[in-house]
Amino acid sequence: MKAMESSQNFPMMGKVEVDKSYVGGQDDKALGRKEGKKKIMVAGIERILGSVSRWYVRVIETALKVNLGGFMKDHIDKNAQVKTYCWSGNKGMEDHFLNLVREKSGKKGENFKQMHRVIMMFKAWLKGTHHSVSNLQPYINEYTYQYNRHRMKEGIFENLMQRMVAKPPYPYKAFI
Secondary structure, three states: OHHHOOOOOOOEOOEEEEEEEEEOOOOOOOOOOOOOOOEEEEEEEEEEOOEEEEEEEEEEOOOOHHHHHHHHHHHEOOOOEEEEEOOHHHOOHHHOOOEEEEEOOOHHHHHHHHHHHHHHHHHHHHHHHHOOOOOHHHHHHHHHHHHHOOOOHHHHHHHHHHHHHHOOOOOHHHHO
């Protein structure tokens, strides 16, 4: 999983959408978004010819501008046509992304349909394959690595082997 981390060398370009989501099962003790065991993640998708070509995701502590903006600056080209939602944490991002549009998500995310479809695919993969995780980011890295290479299946295994050999050892204890 450590070898599957993004190199951040290939920022998303063209049409990009950014949204946040919560991951984790129902928590009976949670009273709203800020409490409980749920994790916040911010996701970005790159759309080419009407479909999603790539996505990047990061677990964040809070949905503040510093966290959302940090993710966007790390993974999105500043000239991209960025569409995001009207969340206070996105205010002021127009200074860095010249083509940024903020709009309401709409009922059940109707203005971000492809984004929500990809997020739901990730959540289904996570629940179906791993059932329960405590350290979410490495699992996001694994899914992202596979998703972003869905059109280049021939070289994915060799690429991963090269990455694994190039990375230093990462013991399981450091993972949890």
